[in-house]
Amino acid sequence: QVQLVESGGGLVQPGGSLRLSCAASGFSMGDYTFAWFRQAPGKEREGVACVSGTDGSTYYADSVKGRFTISRDNAKSTVYLQMNSLEPEDTAVYYCAADRFAGPELFTRERYPRRFFGSWGQGTQVTVSS
Numbered sequence: 001q002v003q004l005v006e007s008g009g010g011l012v013q014p015g016g017s018l019r020l021s022c023a024a025s026g027f028s029m030g031d032y033t034f035a036w037f038r039q040a041p042g043k044e045r046e047g048v049a050c051v052s053g054t055d056g057s058t059y060y061a062d063s064v065k066g067r068f069t070i071s072r073d074n075a076k077s078t079v080y081l082q083m084n085s086l087e088p089e090d091t092a093v094y095y096c097a098a099d100r101f102a103g104p105e106l107f108t109r110e111r112y113p114r115r116f117f118g119s120w121g122q123g124t125q126v127t128v129s130s
Helices: none
Strands: 005-009 009-013 016-027 031-039 046-049 059-060 068-073 078-083 092-099 123-130
Touching: 005 092, 016 031, 016 092, 016 123, 031 068, 031 078, 046 068, 046 078, 059 068
Parallel strands: 009 123
Antiparallel strands: 005 016, 016 078, 031 046, 031 092, 046 059, 068 078, 092 123
């Protein structure tokens, strides 16, 4: 059974950094695409970053380009989201998602890419505030 567990969230001041981790278990993650989504109160869940399981291609939302980096360590069954230069607007619950048949191109082609991801973690809260 696919299980995703996020960790690393917390309270950070504007301009600070956090690294989120997503530990995957119950499946071989090598062929899976992983993505990070976030949802702020009263807003839709939006895609933040994505990394392909086949060719390593990535996607970043415009709002996080140059500040966030998604990476994966298949040997450790873990996906990371390094977040730098955090802003109050980054405050949200961050979710890890995985799917074998999804890909980064969904984020530019589909209005609701989240619908193409079949496995989700429980989320981790990130709060950026002084």
